Amino acid sequence: MAMIETSTQAYQRDRRVVIAGIVLISLLSWVYLFVIAAPGPVDHTSAHAGMHPAMAAWDGGLLALSIVMWSVMMIAMMLPTATPMVLSFTRLQHQREARSKAIRLTGWFSAGYLGTWIVFSLMAAFAQWALYSSNLMTSVMGSATPLLAGTLLVTAGLFQWSDMKEACLSKCRSPLNFLLNEWRPGSSGALIMGLRHGIFCVGCCWVLMLLMFVGGVMNLAWMAAITIYVLLEKILP
Template sequence: METMTRLFAGHRSLWLAFYGCVLAAWAALFAMQVREVPASLQVDGLAYLISLCRTTAADAGFRSALVMWALMALAMMAPTAFPAFRTFAQLSRTAGAGAAPLAALLGGYMLVWLGFSVVAALLQTRLAELGLITDLGQSVSAPLNGGLLLLAGAYQFSTLKEACLNACQSPMTFFFSHWQPGARGGAMLGLRLGAICLGCCWALMLLAFIAGTMNLAFMGLAMVLMTLEKLPAIGTRITAPLGVFLILTGAVALLLPLTNSIN
């Protein structure tokens, strides 16, 4: 009980709802990959989610792609920010506030990632129209693969990435610097925190077009990497090596087809 109290910092019902939504998003992403549904599970909601992946990425359209990217954002990005959410919960609880500021913070954070989902869905539908990705959102273009890998690798060494990552790794400092009381303040802090998190992770998220936007293994690995990057003791040790790895992999992705064509 004491461990649960330290972990959730009050507002247990809100935390349970939060993680319930995250688990539901993972379950929905898994269900969307199922091709044959048992008759006992053929309910409208599940059938709709599965139908999103039964057409090609081009035929699915923007709305279906948006649903998928929004689920990915909730499943992957919300858990990476849990240390910041917990820090805010502890601060607001000390200030005697109820659950409303925390709920507003969570809402503001996810609103930013919903905006990213809109952009990613537009990008996916355009790539599909150009024939650059498969039915499952996986790139078939060596230049696109290499370009995304080089972009993500180079961004690991950018000053913007460093600034955003420093803020994510020091949530207490971030909240003290930008504190605003009440639910409205929580929403504004959530938007700011979401923007900072987006600044850390957008390039890594776009690598889904290489692994496949419906690749659960990639989603899980990316979530773990982005979570570790936000931990001060670990993040400083993996950001640069990850950048080097992505740059080298991108160079190979670009040069290998040229080598094969020469041979």
């Protein structure tokens, strides 16, 4: 006779599924970034819009590729940092008697969260196009002038000590408090909660993302460093 699954067992099973999903999506995103950042066989740069040396002739296709690049980059960097919040959401779904829907609702929550970063990616891609068209960026998408790099670094430093930064970061550091205060039932509720969490996350991290224009948009080490920094900001007191 099969054993009846307890609530704890059900949660642990779903927790493993959620973690596996986060790891898989994040890993695939990083693999994509590694592939497009790899030097090309002819011009020693990627043929992707993020690194192509002839970006002055941007058209709709290259802009679309840049949006895809930024979107995947944000998923690779920001999905892992949301792991504590996503797992807390799954746990609360189990505690609120939504066990059979926990995975699906967690998917909606995650989609809302990533949706805000995709919107940010649209703006970042247009900013990249504008900076390159103004000759303020190099062919490998780093700052072409010390003034731009310095301005971005100073802006990021000042923002780190701002009230807005602290207000948004406080929403990300305490997953349980955020979820209890923002709780909404059903799929639409999960999506809205994810969107709101994403808005707060973008609010506290958007300046850090602009530092990609300093180190180089496709600088993988720079991406990893910012990802680790954001994660530590969220989990450390």
